[in-house]
Ligand SMILES: C[S@@+](CC[C@H](N)C(=O)[O-])C[C@H]1O[C@@H](n2cnc3c(N)ncnc32)[C@H](O)[C@@H]1O
């Protein structure tokens with residue numbers, strides 16, 4: 001049994017993903033970047049992603065791009081962010097776009113005062129046709145003050161995703177979280193009182209540093225308490241271990257152990273209890289009683305226009321990444337320049353692969369008709385290797401075919417998780433790692 005699970009732990013998935021998602025990003029010149037966005041943005045309904053790259057402290061296994069919260073830097077960041085919205089808004093002015101999804105991720109987007117969101121929404125509305133409210137990711141400790149939660153809603157936030165992780169203090173300490181279980185309960189209560197359109201609660205399992213038997217017992221209680229508290233949606237993440245996270249060295253030198261033996265059973269237990277309690281699977285890691293928190297999957301299938309330091313954008317045919325440094329981001333925007341660092345063209349076939357992976361492995365259902373109607377790609381045009389892989393998965397009973405639809409089976413639930421986590425570690429996490437170490441590289445190759 002390995003000491004912990006990393007990007008190479010899951011059988012043949014690492015090799016498969018390295019082959020399927022090998023990519024070369026190159027330094028992006030602003031003129032080419034603008035031209036590429038214009039040339040490749042063919043759909044009118046888009047999502048918007050905004051990265052809020054500040055946290056009050058760093059959790060041990062967090063793989064995302066964030067820097068330590070600093071009021072002075074935040075003020076300058078706000079100006080830069082609004083400037084980026086204006087620049088991109090001007091660039092896309094004649095495209096008649098309709099924004100159908102807005103999500104602010106992080107980092108910790110719940111730190112700033114609600115006025116930040118009033119200003120941001122105002123700027124978004126003067127540059128884009130907005131049809132939806134804003135969803136934000138939030139730390140529980142930022143939502144214990146009822147007045148702040150009311151003001152966030154008043155400012156225009158309609159969906160909230162709370163990073164609870166666990167109702168056990170020992171689990172929270174092992175992750176390096178700042179909040180208590182009581183903060184999560186209070187945050188949920190305040191969000192319910194405000195009446196957000198959708199409340200999601202994140203929970204984490206397979207946490208390093210909590211022994212297997214004790215963790216599984218507590219995990220069962222965490223799931224029960226989450227069901228009892230009843231947010232609209234509950235999302236369950238097994239802890240990802242990326243080489244650039246703070247806790248990696250602790251695991252590598254054996255100071256901390258991950259209870260790898262409960263990785264699968266924790267997920268299976270969550271699925272069983274949530275489905276028995278009336279929650280329906282909306283993603284392999286999310287169950288809902290009502291709706292789905294902002295469709296983060298637009299990162300995979302596009303079009304997603306993104307803003308902020310460290311944000312990833314994807315038109316469907318072109319992918320770009322903003323600079324992974326708050327200071328550099330602010331500097332670029334002060335010069336009225338877009339803060340893009342590297343980018344690449346994505347072929348139609350590759351977009352088809354991303355669509356299939358997203359639909360089949362995370363949403364659990366892939367339709368060839370949708371591939372044709374939405375993206376104008378025929379199933380026959382997808383790579384031979386991928387179609388062979390799907391045949392093998394059918395033989396193994398992980399997926400089944402019903403007319404022109406492929407569906408993930410119960411047996412395919414754990415392999416799909418392994419596929420997804422390997423992908424996340426090998427592609428976006430690796431990019432964050434490389435781009436925080438060298439913020440203006442001339443070229444980046446992954447995995
Ligand atoms: C980027 S955080 C944003 C919310 C906020 N910063 C927080 O942590 O509460 C979104 C979610 O990522 C998940 N997460 C953080 N570190 C993770 C890891 N190493 N593996 C899997 N999920 C992780 C947590 O469930 C967290 O709620």
Ligand code: SF4
Pocket residue numbers: 054055056057058059062063064066106107108139163
């Ligand atoms: S998990 Fe959330 S709060 Fe913790 S460092 Fe990452 S983004 Fe910040």
